[in-house]
Amino acid sequence: MRTKATMIAAAMILFLTVFLTACSSAGGMPQERERTLGKQSGDILVGVAWPFADRNEGFREGLELALDEINETGVLGSKIRLLEKDDHSSVTDGLTIAQAFANDPKLTAVIGHRSSVVTVPAAQVYDHAGLPLIAPSSTAPGLTSAGLDRVFRTIPNDTQIGTTMAEYAHSKNYRNVAIFYTNDEYGRGLANSFEDGAKSLGMQTIDRLSDYKDLNDLRRIADKWKLLGCDAIFVAEVMPDGASFIADLRKAGLDVPVIGGDGLDSAALAGTAGAAAEGTVVASIFNPSAANDTVRQFVQHYKAKYGEEPGKLAAQGYDALKLLAYALDKAGSREPSKLTQALKETSSWQGASGLHSFDGNGDVRDMPIILKQVAGGKFDYLN
Known part of the structure; x- marks a missing residue:
């Protein structure tokens, strides 16, 4: 039964991916996006796809904290505005959201999704539409082994x-x-x-x-x-x-x-x-007690805003948006081609979850993997 269900799911993913990526490619969307964003002023629009209702686990809170900090001074003279969509960890919903994001030439980049089974096919839709994708949770090697040019994974892969x-x-x-x-x-x-x-x-x-x-x-x-x-x-x-x-x-x-x-x-x-x-x-990939100024400030600000200690996904949400703002500033433009190049050239950028550099496939390099052990009903850090 499981094998049959897996085959059906795989067939559905293949069908939807081929259909949606074909739609994304139609009409030269990457070129239209470049032209639109090259002239755009006002808010910088960033799409976020995540299972907010069921599997948020601090991710939205990390995003909101980063958004507050970024918009205090702005980036490129503008504020960032998030377009949040709940993908329910569903391939069908995730691809529907991906297509909606892909069809919007005013969108600068996307952050998401949580599950690899959603992110892997959705990444093809984004790439064909000229949208840079920051993937803060999906660890499947297939995400970055498909030869896509605009995918950046901010978590070690499997x-x-x-x-x-x-x-x-x-x-x-x-x-x-x-x-x-x-x-x-x-x-x-x-x-x-x-x-x-x-x-x-x-x-x-x-x-x-x-x-x-x-x-x-x-x-x-x-x-x-x-x-x-x-x-x-x-x-x-x-x-x-x-x-x-x-x-x-x-x-x-x-x-x-x-x-x-x-x-x-x-x-x-x-x-x-x-x-x-x-x-x-x-x-x-996150230790809230790490002896690092970036981590200490993140934990302090998160506790002050939400009254609790942040977890891994809060740090990932925070880092994803802060990294995007850093790359926008470095690129000096919201055009995806220049933003993508700035992300590729990022080296040793310090986030709450560690240093970020990217290899030629878009995988993060040199981020430490931390070991935790359950003891007395809570996690202790082993390294």
Whole structure:
């Protein structure tokens, strides 16, 4: 059933992507956008696509804080205005939004989406319409491997994260590792990267699992993993399903260490999985206690505005808009061609989540990957 659903989803994505990108290309939209924005004055329009209602997790708050700070002085003599749309983590909704953004020649750039399964096809729509895209959350390698010219990912990709987590597993002397993953763009990419990294370090992947029927089925699987000498499990899943799997795993009687990718980096991990989450190690890209002036100021201002400590996605929203403002100022223009070139030339720009430079594909380079471990129902930072 899952395989059939995956095939249907893939077919739908292919159909919609071909259809929408064809529409975007019609009429020379990149050239029209350049002409329009070359003469435009007034607000600088930036589209934002995100699952605000269901999976915001501080992202909008980070954006709003950055917007307040930027518009105190303005950029290029103007203020930035955000056009926010909720994509509901849906491919169909995401592509509908992407097409609407693509058809607006007054739009300068786009920030979004959260899920790789949405961002990967949407990025093609933006690129064909001449729109630079800043992707602050989607980690699938396919986003930047398609040869698109205007995509800039501000979070390490699955290859970087998977390799880092494999290195951590090796440092803990884990030898036989099982992988549980979500069968989508994010889960497959992260699972593959971890498995490749583990193999290169001499570890063995004893099994890969993307689904189980019920707790009895998982008990059977757990018993098999015990017989195979499983000494750790890597989870390439997002919340809340990742937490549910960890809780079920403990109920099934398997008490080996669990490590996971950035999809588990949520305060809800301990809240959902309870005591079962204790000891789980996950990847992140933001440490609010980092000894850095940019981080300290961001955390201070965020707490003053919202009364709570910011998380990873608040930092990503903040950095995405601040980076865009920096590049606009550096380009001296809101024209996408000049903005794109300024982003490509960005080197060691300091954001709340670390330094930002981009390689030739648009992937961020040299951003630190931080390890966090659940202890006492909350995260402790390991590095």
